[in-house]
Amino acid sequence: MNSQSIGIFDSGIGGLTVANAISGLLPKEHLVYFGDSAHMPYGEKSPELIQEFSTKITKYLIEEKKCKAIVIACNTASAIAYSHLKKSYEGQVPIINVIDPMIELIVASHFKKVGIIATRGTIESNVYQDKLNRRVPNQEYAVLATPLLASMIEENFIHDDISSTVISKYLSEPILDDIDSLVLACTHYPLIADDISEYYQGEVKLLLSGPVVAEKLKMILQKENLLCNERLVENEFIVSDLAKNFEKSAHKFYGTKINLKEVKL
Ligand code: DGL
Secondary structure (H helix, E strand, C coil), X not given: CCCCCEEEEECCCCHHHHHHHHHHHCCCCCEEEEECHHHCCHHHCCHHHHHHHHHHHHHHHHHHCCCCEEEECCHHHXXXXXXXXXXXXXXXXXXXXXXHHHHHHHHHCCCCEEEEEECHHHHHHXXXXXXXXXXXXXXXXXXXXXXXXXXXXXXXXXXXXHHHHHHHHHHCCHHHCCCXXXXXCXXXXXXXXXXXXXXXXXXXXXXXXXXXXXXXXXXXXXXXXXXXXXXXXXXXXXXXXXXXXXXXXXXXXXXXXXXXXXXXX
C-alpha cells in the first residue's frame, strides 16, 4: 500500500502548484497528476458538472491508478465536490481538499483584513465565507471573484502587459482596500504570485495553498502509516485533452520536461 501513488487533480495546470509543493516536501512519493483540460475552466461550470467531473476523476485515480490518497488540487472542486467524495471513500482512501488547510492557517494567524480571490464557482459556493464565519467570527475579510485569471494563466499570459492590466483591474476593486493578506484561492494563481506581489509592492502577505496542503497530506500519511520511503518510477502527468498550451505552461512551471499522456474519461 505504501508504494502506491498519490492522486492529484485540477481542471488544468493550477494543481501543479500543489503537486510541486507535495513533491518538494515528500520527494519519495509517486504522484499521478490529472489535469481535466477538456473541461477547463471549472470556475464557470455548474455545481452539478463539477461534481460529475470530480467524481469520475477520483474514481479513475482510485480504481485504475490504485492511488492511496487523493488531493483535490482545485478550490472550485474542493468547494463543490469534497463533501460528497469524502463520504464516498470514508474509511477507504483519504481525500484532502485545498480549503481546510488554508482556513487553519488563517485561524492560526492574526490578520487585520484578509482578501480572498477565487473563481466564481468558489466564491458563489460561500465555502470560505461560511468556514471563516464559523471558525473566526471576528475576522474581517473580503471576497472577490476574479473569473478571467485562471483562463489567462492557462493561456500562458503571465508576467506581461495583459496579465498586469487584468491583475490591477481586479486588485484595485475597493472591496479589497486595506487588506494585509490575500488568499490566492485558486490553485492557478500562484503562477502569477510575482505579478500580484509587484502590484502590492510586497505590502500584502500572499497566502498560497501548496505548502499548507503538502503539510496536511504529510500529516495524514504519517497518521495512517502510508508514507513511502522510495519512489521507483517517474511521476505521471495525465490530461483529458492534450492541449499544446498545457504542455508549454507545465514545462515552464516545472522547469523540466513533463511527459503528458491523454486519457479520456
Ligand atoms: N484551479 C482551479 C481552482 O483552484 C480552478 C480554475 C478553473 O478551472 O476555473 O479553483
